[in-house]
Each structure stands twice: as C-alpha cells, then as structure tokens.
Amino acid sequence: MGRTFLEAVAKRRSYYNLGDGVVTDDSRVVELVDSILATMPSPFNVQSARIVILFGKEHHALWDIVSDELRLLVAEDKFKATKRRIDDAFRSGRGTLLFYEDMSTLEALKHAYPLYADKVDIWSEQCSGMHQFAIWTALEDMGYGASLQHYNPLIDKSVARRWSICDDWRLIAEMPFGEAKDTPSSRRQTSPPADRMRVYGL
Numbered sequence: 001m002g003r004t005f006l007e008a009v010a011k012r013r014s015y016y017n018l019g020d021g022v023v024t025d026d027s028r029v030v031e032l033v034d035s036i037l038a039t040m041p042s043p044f045n046v047q048s049a050r051i052v053i054l055f056g057k058e059h060h061a062l063w064d065i066v067s068d069e070l071r072l073l074v075a076e077d078k079f080k081a082t083k084r085r086i087d088d089a090f091r092s093g094r095g096t097l098l099f100y101e102d103m104s105t106l107e108a109l110k111h112a113y114p115l116y117a118d119k120v121d122i123w124s125e126q127c128s129g130m131h132q133f134a135i136w137t138a139l140e141d142m143g144y145g146a147s148l149q150h151y152n153p154l155i156d157k158s159v160a161r162r163w164s165i166c167d168d169w170r171l172i173a174e175m176p177f178g179e180a181k182d183t184p185s186s187r188r189q190t191s192p193p194a195d196r197m198r199v200y201g202l
C-alpha cells in the first residue's frame with residue numbers, strides 16, 4: 001500500500017466514468033478479494049460473504065443484463081439516456097465485483113444462537129458493508145476508480161442464471177471498477193464532522 005490507511009480512506013471516492021485500461025494486473029484484484037475474504041471480521045466468524053469477480057466480456061454481460069432489465073421499466077424516450085449512463089459509468093470499466101451473502105450460513109448461525117437470531121440479518125448487511133468498503137478503498141489505492149451500485153433485486157434472477165449462482169446467495173451490491181476518467185467534486189459535508197461526534201473524558 002503506497003499510502004497510509006487514513007490517506008487511502010480519504011482518497012476513496014465514487015467514480016462515474018470508467019475506462020477499461022489495465023491499471024494493475026487483473027490477478028492483483030483477485031488476490032485483493034482473496035485477502036479481504038480471509039481477513040474481514042464477521043459475526044461469530046460466520047464468513048457469510050461471497051464475492052463474484054467479473055472481467056472483460058463477463059463484466060460486459062452484467063451491465064447488458066442491467067440495461068435489459070431497465071429497458072422493461074424505463075419510459076422509451078428516457079431509456080437512451082439511461083443506457084448511455086450505464087455504458088459510460090459502469091460497462092466501460094475493467095470489471096465488476098458482485099457482493100453476496102450466503103444465507104445458508106446465516107440460517108445455521110440463527111439456529112446455533114437463537115438468542116441472536118433477530119440480529120443476524122442486520123449483521124450480515126453490516127458485514128457485507130465492511131467487505132465493500134475495504135475493497136473499494138484498496139481498489140482506489142491500486143489506482144482504480146470504483147462505485148457502489150444496487151441494481152439488485154432487479155437483476156438477481158438473470159445474474160443467477162448467467163453465472164450459476166446458487167439460491168442461497170443473496171445479492172447485496174455491485175461494484176464496477178476501472179480507470180477513473182472523472183474527477184469527483186470536493187466532498188460535501190451535511191454538517192461539520194465535529195457536530196456529528198461526541199467526546200467524553202478527554
């Protein structure tokens with residue numbers, strides 16, 4: 001990692017104009033995902049996160065599925081603009097990560113710890129968020145731009161069919177990444193961070 005952890009966290013942004021050039025070897029992205037799956041915390045160490053990595057034509061196929069599904073929903077006169085956005089912001093990139101949670105592991109956890117059963121689905125979302133954040137930040141640190149998208153559940157069935165995803169896996173988010181072609185505007189604060197924290201006993 002070229003930067004410190006906090007520098008990398010501060011540098012991470014959402015990019016909506018991606019290119020497909022090689023910023024770093026694709027195998028490094030696979031290694032990154034492997035490392036994150038091996039190290040992220042999870043409730044009772046359940047390790048329910050599952051990540052599908054799509055490059056090249058597989059990545060294109062995902063965004064074609066998104067366009068095809070949106071075509072059925074969006075008014076005909078608006079669809080051209082929608083498709084252009086999907087193509088330029090996401091499909092034009094190098095790859096996409098699909099974040100899933102394996103519900104079978106979570107059901108087993110609920111069964112093993114009935115006292116916490118009503119918390120498990122919330123923890124599952126939190127845990128997936130940790131994976132998403134760590135990978136998003138690490139991709140940025142590698143020189144890639146990325147964004148976080150939620151075309152689920154619209155695309156779930158078509159995606160499951162295309163990549164033989166088992167019924168137990170629930171799609172949580174999609175993260176397209178690639179060369180960052182746009183420069184995000186400076187960060188907007190809804191209120192100063194100091195107003196959003198409380199400190200006692202300093």
Ligand SMILES: Cc1cc2nc3c(=O)[nH]c(=O)nc-3n(C[C@H](O)[C@H](O)[C@H](O)COP(=O)(O)O)c2cc1C
Pocket residue numbers: 012013014015147148149150184
């Ligand atoms: C849980 C979560 C869900 C998000 N969902 C979307 C989304 O569906 N589409 C999108 O374009 N951005 C999504 N974002 C990105 C936020 O809009 C973005 O992070 C925020 O505006 C701050 O901008 P930055 O990422 O450039 O710092 C999401 C972010 C988070 C943390």
